[in-house]
Amino acid sequence: MTKLPQIGKPISRLEGRLKVTGSAKYAGEYEAEDLLYGYVVNSTITKGKITVIDTTEAKTLEGVIEIFTHENKPSTAWFDFQYADMDAPPGTVFKPLKDNDIKYNGQPIALVVAATFEMARYAATKIKLAYTEEKFETNLQSNLHKARDTKKGLASMLKPPPPKPTGDFEEAYQNSFVQSSGEFKHGTEHHNPMEMFATTVIYEGKDQLKIYDKTQGTINSQMYVANVFGLKMKNVQVIAPFVGGAFGSGLRPQYQLFMAVMASLKLKRNVRVTLDRAQMYTFGHRPPTVQFTKFGAEKNGKVNAIYHKAIGETSQFEDYVEIVVNWANMLYPAENTLLEHQVVPLDVYSPLDMRAPGGSTGMHAIEITMDDLAYKLNIDPLELRLINYSEKDKSSDKEYSSKELRNCYLEGAKKFGWSNRNPEPRSMKRGNKLVGYGMATGIWDANRLLARVQAIMTSDGKVAIKSAVTDIGTGTQTIMTQIAADELGLRLEDITFLYADSKMPFAPIQGGSFTTATVGPAVKAACKALNEKLFRKAKHLKNAVLSEMKFEDVIFSEGFIIVKNNPETKISIAEIFAANGGKEIKTTNTSMPNPLRYGKKARAVHSAVFVEVEVDEELGIIEVKRAVTAVAAGKIINPKTAESQILGGMIWGISKTLHEETITDHNFGKYMNPNLAEYHIPVHADIQDLNVIFVEENDTFVNDLGVKGVGEIGVVGMPPAIANAIFHATGKRINDLPIHFDKLL
Template sequence: MGIDKIVGKPISRLEGREKVTGMAKYAAEYQADNLLHGYVVSSPITKGRIIDIDITKVIDIPGVVEVISHKNRPKLAWFDLQYTDMDAPPGTVFKPLYDENILYNGQPIALIIAKDFETARYGSTQIIFKFEEQDFQTVLKDNLTRARPAKKGFATALKPPPPPPTGDFENAFENAAIKVESEFQHGTEHHNPIELFATTTIFEGNGKLTIYDKTQGTINNQLFVANLFGLRYKDVRVLAPFVGGAFGSGLRPQYQLFLCVMAALHLKRNVRVVLDRKQMFSFSHRPPAIQKLRFASDINGRITALGHEVFAETSNFEDYTEPTASWSHRLYAAPNTLFEHHLIPLDVYTPMDMRAPGGSTALHAIECTMDELSYKLKIDPLDLRLINYSDMDPSAEKPYTSKALRACYLEAAEKFGWDKRSPEPGSMARGNKLVGYGMATGIWDAFQFPARVEAMISADGKLILNNATTDIGTGTLTIMTQIAADELGLNIADVDFRYGDSKKPFSMFQGGSATTSSTGVAIVIAARALRKKLVRKAGEMKDSPFKNVAAEQVVFKGGNLLLKEDMKTFISLKEIIAFNAGRPIKTTNMGKPHVLKLRKYSLATHSASFVEVEVDKDLGVVTVTRAVTAVAAGKIINPKTARSQILGSMIWGISKTLHEETIMDARLGKYINANLGEYHIPVHADIGELEVIFTEEKDDLINEIGTKGVGEIGLVAMPAAISNAIYHATGKRINKLPIHFDELF
């Protein structure tokens, strides 16, 4: 009568068939009667003012319904108030069509609304603007003298400022036995998920809207729309059952949402606005950064000083920051430290969180500096990490709830064959290819956000769960179903997890590798509360053997309740609901971090990546032939979906190191490769043999299910591991990403 545990099994994605057959609907695919289409007109200049707008040719086009700009925008929004969202940095949020001022290239300056998309797009070519252009600054390295500290608001739970200095760093570094001083440059990256940003707004009348949006947070966008347009929260419903990737770009509401809702309310019609691929480059990017690192050690390799200074881009209207400078001190102890983070405001759109924000940038610089230190010391790079291994979080002087990084090092090294490495750079070859081995450490936060879940047993004995979270392609639906099934002893087919809807109980946006530990914990808490209700209801039945029985004395298996001491005594969920007059038995409960219990600990996921590269001796072309990443992330709910997450991160690491960069033209103040033809990302031929190891790590402290996120930990170590492998192959240390073959000639 029992069933096996489902958590820990490699279950395929439950919505996979819908996605690969085209049955899954995304934000731009929901049909509505009399649907109008909006097309955004983007600013061709970088900074200045709109002097005049001529729409004569546009409004004469058959099918064009309206042209909205700052001159005639409806007085529907609370434009004069500061509005924000859950992920907004400090500053003044960008307000589309607010006035005549142009703040960055690609800024939306008009919306053409027509009866079909093609007509709206054609109309955008017929509108005539006159501009007054102004001088602008858009290049980070040209403006280092304008660096300043972040404004108030930098310090948050998710994005703390660098820790204060310790000891006497300058003196310790100057007098150190061994020291390394390096500078690193990282180019701009844009998220570019496959699904374009789109919004379909259904005008329900009476101030009610149903909105299909590409977002990582349905409730975040519901609050944004309701606050901005003065609507009641309950009258705004945001749905995102399927999201075609996001990587952080959907954490904040994007401007197509605002424009679509504004048009729908103004015209009292159903409206859809879809951004094209070029417009996907007009917001949402990982900021370029320059990092200056100074590490020192004694003659035995023990680190004595850590210095990390960061210069990063932000916009002129918001202070976007991401933790970058402080990561080294969470891995390595040192008595003397100095960490600094500077912002440089430029005439660009505000950067945004992008998979492992701050961490992927920082760990590249940190782990390459550690590699350089190992060569100066003539110590194996892995041995240097082990010499400086700390079970504590040195930055906070707290133990981690769990840390199996040492096991990650050893397991990945053995699987990779690190012991076959010849230490001398340039000493390994395979035909006409130089061969290099490199390794690096990864660390990422183990976040948990509050979440609320409604759980109920229906008349047919099925478990139904409701939560507003999204599934951006990570397998959220599948693993939440697995967690719930085990809690009630059900088959997967008897669990229905409903999500992606702001009308459902609270969830934060899906980001930070936090969803499993947030919604998953809430499911466990709700399911256990439901079990108590079911046992209590079973005890009320006539002549019930469950009378005065505690929930702990009952086993849930196969849709039945069984007495632990007499497993032949059972009652079905269906019978209990029938006794309840066919009414579902339900409960709604909140899961949240155990702040008081965990304040004595640090929370993190760890990884180790080992990489082999081949470098063509004549052409300098780099190929990542194989890589192994070991991850310690607590309990793995589904090794198949988790492995997919790590593989995706590893591939992004290859992309960040060798391919991916948006090029800013300093003369025009615009990105000149704003398309997927010239914004280079890896293809199948660029990816070699990738292997993932999940190192066993039991964590009974971190949350009720012992989980840590895996969405970002697979990325953070890869860029440094690849860069270090290139140095080992060639003897050339290149600290500017991405690394191009011409630098290896």
């Protein structure tokens, strides 16, 4: 039996056993009668038109039911796809099978539906295709001259453009005591979650669908299906209780959802469409980006001039943008700033948010530039950041709702042993290995959106909490149960958190590290409202001992309403239900930030990262030996799941810095390593001693719980900290990611 309070306890994930035993069902694993299987055919050219798509032979194969192409695709609703996806950037959303135009390599051009997956896949090889090819451009580096400012749309609300220039950057920079400038590049990266994208559609008659989808937002997928196919929202149910990783790739509905629904509606059958690993490279990616920085500082280390420009890739049909250049002035207040972000439209699919989108890109350039300034000033890199410390976000001229970054620096440095560092590059050795210490700052937005939650108590004293929110592996189910247990005064065992079903109360897509801050307060509000209902009923009981009490005078604990200053005076929940005829008591509540108040302060989560690397002096092989990340993220609901999130981010930071890269052959406009053999990610041997510190931070402004997200902050500071450690070890400043050994030889 567990006891209160639950918030702050390192509770193991409630669904953990289901996952590790293989009992958890994912989108492509649900059983259905007479299930048909779809296999997607993808374009082998990058740009042009389909002139022939001959399905004659494929259709003669036994078990093949139908083949959908642009020539026989069922019509869709007039409603523009753009408004069917709450995460769509400005532009025109890609419409599968719309016509014979090829916009990018790997574009879905047909769907084979058969009685078995194997037959559908085999039949796909029998489709005869001919194209006329057109000239294409997929190389960002050779098209920087085509960079332009981005179009604005609803997406800019969560992805604000760079702040306007301040002061006179050029003059301040030229007159600075020291100057640091750099060009930074990183290539394309793909999400590669373990679970491939899949959709299982159960046709329930009269255009009524139950859909098991791999998604980070059940309601987003529901909206997409209903609007694109002209269905009533109530007739579309999307369910996604288990998601085998997504990292942003599931924020938007992917094309297998469209294909599966299209086939199901046309054939009036149950249909499943699953993508294979190579097809996971045919939608969305972290865009290759080129950045330019110029920072100037005074003799005492104060940064007085900041220039940061980023040029990222986008598609020809949408303007995907990230927050890349906004961060420097949020951390280091300078009077003279010039921040620019542009995109280059290329013949690729639209990029897509990937864990810490923009932040992990921009902070890499910012923190390496700060490190370079420190060396030129002969000031310790940690000391330089303390010199430029500010309680205010200079870019918005607002104070932070809370900021314990200073303690992150100090506690992280102490844990790491930063004071043992010899500041001279190439001065520290261990045998034939050069040893380097590097550090960097991390920052990420602390946002909150609208959410609704329902709480239902039954006569046995058990409570069901309902929300459409997904749990993409972060521990959402567990921490929401902890929040509910504390608010209701019940044990964890008495709470069931039901989630990831579009029929449940509204929750936004799970991303941006805002889920706990968004859904958590709604859980708290619904549970409080349920308690208030119980209290009102208790006051009206015959011979009620609480009749003269106010709600503030009582507490709820393990099935009783108890008077605070007289614990012997109490009423059991069972008595209330007996008087209520045993009927369930429920409430549905909405929680959202006050728009008039919320914008008055800057809100962010911060981190300080310290890294030790070893570099083989002869071979250039790099090992991250240990790292410490100190995080200030408000109240930590569950230290165990939160630490897991930060550790996962740190590992991804190592991966981003030293391993991950999707290689494009620009002669073909094609990704050449769409598999987990050649797309390199870390293995166990690459990950050594990683430590996480949560610095105490109290914030009553961000939300009722005082929580901030931890999903992204674990990533953003790692790449620059590793790169700075490599410089300290070798004396070589490498600004391009990933850093492979050949760059050190």
